[in-house]
Amino acid sequence: MEQFSFPFQRSLNGQLPVEVQQLIVAARNAAQHAYAPYSNFKVGVAVRMKDGRIITGANHENASYPAGTCAERGVLANINPNDKQQEIKSMAVTYLATSPDTFPISPCGICRQTILEQQLAQGAPITVYMCNPDGEVVYVEDATSLLPFYFSSKNLGK
Numbered sequence: 592m593e594q595f596s597f598p599f600q601r602s603l604n605g606q607l608p609v610e611v612q613q614l615i616v617a618a619r620n621a622a623q624h625a626y627a628p629y630s631n632f633k634v635g636v637a638v639r640m641k642d643g644r645i646i647t648g649a650n651h652e653n654a655s656y657p658a659g660t661c662a663e664r665g666v667l668a669n670i671n672p673n674d675k676q677q678e679i680k681s682m683a684v685t686y687l688a689t690s691p692d693t694f695p696i697s698p699c700g701i702c703r704q705t706i707l708e709q710q711l712a713q714g715a716p717i718t719v720y721m722c723n724p725d726g727e728v729v730y731v732e733d734a735t736s737l738l739p740f741y742f743s744s745k746n747l748g749k
């Protein structure tokens with residue numbers, strides 16, 4: 592039998608480089624502005640661009656539930672994967688405490704696919720920091736780690 596394995600790292604917020612800590616703070620601040628009246632689960636994302644800029648977003652729910660958007664896709668919708676000026680280095684995802692499960696949040700399946708579209712188009716890996724409200728962080732330095740057997744433009748012959 593073949594097996595899939597991938598590298599990931601664990602850390603505490605305070606042990607990460609200052610610019611990463613700033614990114615996580617930005618994600619937490621963004622979560623405060625989430626519109627999540629149905630789930631009450633407020634998610635915040637901060638994206639670090641290659642040029643140093645930080646772009647943030649939060650989940651945006653809807654009375655028609657499937658019309659809601661995750662924080663990750665909300666942010667990525669602002670970025671054109673083909674625009675070299677908009678290359679992404681990393682992203683931090685976090686949430687505000689609501690439940691006893693405090694494992695660091697990880698992007699949902701659809702968001703993983705969306706993050707990968709960006710990574711494959713820009714041709715450079717994206718580090719994804721998955722955080723919890725207690726300052727624990729799990730991270731991967733390549734978004735492909737989050738989605739084995741991902742679907743891509745190659746499958747479409749592009």
Ligand code: THU
Pocket residue numbers: 627630632633634649650651652659660661662663684696697698699702
């Ligand atoms: N959500 C995100 O925004 N990002 C994730 O990575 C997981 C889930 C949102 C979607 C929905 O508004 C709420 O969290 C509960 O699923």
